Amino acid sequence: MAKRVAIVGTGQTFHKSHRPDVNGQELINEAVVKALADANLKMKDIDAIVIGNMDHFEGINYVDCWSVDGSGGTMKPIIKLTTGGTTGCTVAIGGYHLVGSGMFDKVLVIGWEKNSESDTTGAITTAFDPVWDRQVFAGAISGLAAEAQAYIARYGATDRDGARVSVRDRKHAMNNPYAQLRKEVTLEEVLASPMLADPIHLLDVCPRSDGACAVIMASEDTAEKICPKPDWIWATAARHTYSYLGDADFGRLTSMKEGSQELWKKAGIKEPRKEVDVIELYQPYSFGGLIWIEDMGIVGPGEAPRYIWDGNTDMGGELPINPSGGVIATNPIGATGLIRCAEAAMQVMGKAEGRQVPDVNFAFSSGFGGCFWTDMILHGKKKPK
Amino acid sequence: MSDQFQGIAPMVYQSKINVPYSWWAGDTATRFFVALRDEKKITATKCGTCGKVFLPPRKACPLCFTANVEWVNVSDEGTVLTFSVARRQLAAIPHDRKIPVIWGLIKLDGADTAILHYLDEVKPEDVIIGMRVKAVFSETRKGTIRDISHFKPVK
Numbered sequence: 260m261a262k263r264v265a266i267v268g269t270g271q272t273f274h275k276s277h278r279p280d281v282n283g284q285e286l287i288n289e290a291v292v293k294a295l296a297d298a299n300l301k302m303k304d305i306d307a308i309v310i311g312n313m314d315h316f317e318g319i320n321y322v323d324c325w326s327v328d329g330s331g332g333t334m335k336p337i338i339k340l341t342t343g344g345t346t347g348c349t350v351a352i353g354g355y356h357l358v359g360s361g362m363f364d365k366v367l368v369i370g371w372e373k374n375s376e377s378d379t380t381g382a383i384t385t386a387f388d389p390v391w392d393r394q395v396f397a398g399a400i401s402g403l404a405a406e407a408q409a410y411i412a413r414y415g416a417t418d419r420d421g422a423r424v425s426v427r428d429r430k431h432a433m434n435n436p437y438a439q440l441r442k443e444v445t446l447e448e449v450l451a452s453p454m455l456a457d458p459i460h461l462l463d464v465c466p467r468s469d470g471a472c473a474v475i476m477a478s479e480d481t482a483e484k485i486c487p488k489p490d491w492i493w494a495t496a497a498r499h500t501y502s503y504l505g506d507a508d509f510g511r512l513t514s515m516k517e518g519s520q521e522l523w524k525k526a527g528i529k530e531p532r533k534e535v536d537v538i539e540l541y542q543p544y545s546f547g548g549l550i551w552i553e554d555m556g557i558v559g560p561g562e563a564p565r566y567i568w569d570g571n572t573d574m575g576g577e578l579p580i581n582p583s584g585g586v587i588a589t590n591p592i593g594a595t596g597l598i599r600c601a602e603a604a605m606q607v608m609g610k611a612e613g614r615q616v617p618d619v620n621f622a623f624s625s626g627f628g629g630c631f632w633t634d635m636i637l638h639g640k641k642k643p644k
Numbered sequence: 645m646s647d648q649f650q651g652i653a654p655m656v657y658q659s660k661i662n663v664p665y666s667w668w669a670g671d672t673a674t675r676f677f678v679a680l681r682d683e684k685k686i687t688a689t690k691c692g693t694c695g696k697v698f699l700p701p702r703k704a705c706p707l708c709f710t711a712n713v714e715w716v717n718v719s720d721e722g723t724v725l726t727f728s729v730a731r732r733q734l735a736a737i738p739h740d741r742k743i744p745v746i747w748g749l750i751k752l753d754g755a756d757t758a759i760l761h762y763l764d765e766v767k768p769e770d771v772i773i774g775m776r777v778k779a780v781f782s783e784t785r786k787g788t789i790r791d792i793s794h795f796k797p798v799k
């Protein structure tokens with residue numbers, strides 16, 4: 260890597276179920292203006308833009324061009340990256356590569372979605388093979404449900420363990436003014452909510468949201484001049500494991516396991532549970548909050564329920580997860596991974612206000628796609644070696 | 645919500661864009677579908693390097709990156725690796741499948757990868773991971789994966 264890269268500013272919208280008061284460009288613009296203000300930069304300072312959203316969600320397939328009125332991309336280098344659910348994390352990784360290459364000094368990264376404008380089921384179905392998997396489909400939630408069933412069968416977990424994760428994230432969302440759903444729920448309310456696909460209840464899963472997020476990255480040449488305490492990007496990873504759903508190891512997230520091992524190795528982290536201070540996990544359903552932290556190596560296989568019941572991942576615990584309320588509280592899909600990245604950056608920069616975790620040295624953020632692909636970023640306070 | 649509007653109710657424009665596609669299955673998948681339709685046989689490709697048997701059949705091994713030239717027959721019986729029960733009649737579920745729809749991954753004897761399909765002739769509460777199931781073929785077969793109607797428990 261030619262240049263070290265840091266995040267020097269972030270911005271996001273107040274996420275809602277519907278934003279009929281703005282069109283897509285105007286929604287994007289709200290996040291961009293906030294990120295520029297946070298970094299104390301002007302649009303003319305930006306050298307390139309990376310933008311992304313979920314394919315088919317708004318039915319506009321030249322978003323890089325169409326969005327320039329809101330993104331500031333008029334007559335600037337702008338590129339669209341889209342990878343389904345991981346899009347928001349992928350655009351951040353793309354921005355990191357552009358700045359790290361030394362070819363662009365300051366890059367604006369944007370993720371956005373107006374989920375209210377889409378047929379979510381129809382759009383998500385296009386993420387699966389048309390000849391094989393789509394012919395015998397049962398909806399995206401069924402794929403996640405099958406993952407949870409396999410985990411439950413393997414380790415003896417219960418639907419109460421999943422519900423505990425949902426209770427945590429919804430409680431954390433109370434501290435985040437940008438979250439869409441800000442209502443605490445009880446374990447009993449989660450378990451009594453309608454069953455969508457066994458063992459997943461309605462309150463175990465994310466909502467649909469309209470929202471946008473923007474992040475500004477700068478090279479080591481200017482980062483500390485723009486921002487005295489920037490968020491340094493230490494490492495990124497991306498993994499895919501299958502073409503057909505039957506190839507995946509249901510009950511384990513292999514892409515998370517391999518990707519996070521790459522992160523820990525790059526950063527020299529031996530014990531992620533002790534060395535990472537906060538996690539913003541792209542966790543669209545509660546059971547992912549159990550399974551995937553085991554794949555990250557935070558705890559061993561089958562140990563997540565105990566670790567979570569003991570309060571270790573709550574605010575004030577050993578390793579708080581999703582201080583923002585996470586995806587279960589807010590899910591404008593193309594923005595969701597970038598919101599994780601921005602929230603992790605805010606934690607490192609000390610700008611997370613009511614949801615700040617004290618003394619963050621390392622933070623982890625991730626993206627998750629369709630079924631079982633994963634992108635991730637390791638953020639740090641210190642400049643990488 | 646109305647406080648967002650500042651006295652103006654935004655217009656909304658409806659669309660039903662129709663975008664037809666035709667997906668070619670290719671020689672490899674077509675050979676599988678023809679055997680399924682005409683002979684009720686379930687076939688798979690085997691990697692000559694690592695020996696793994698792939699279902700759906702793969703033209704090349706995704707790990708070794710060598711051509712899979714050998715075809716093998718796999719059993720119409722196998723094991724349930726995992727499953728779920730869809731409780732909502734989503735648009736993505738075929739119209740002839742009514743909720744509760746049991747959906748799962750089945751590893752057929754002789755294959756190293758699982759296929760996705762429906763389970764039926766069993767109550768949702770009686771399905772367990774590890775149970776043995778057998779393919780039930782459709783009476784009219786058209787050369788798709790739904791030439792297998794569903795899988796049912798082995799008695």
Ligand SMILES: [Zn+2]
Pocket residue numbers: 691692693694695696705706707708709
């Ligand atoms: Zn092979």
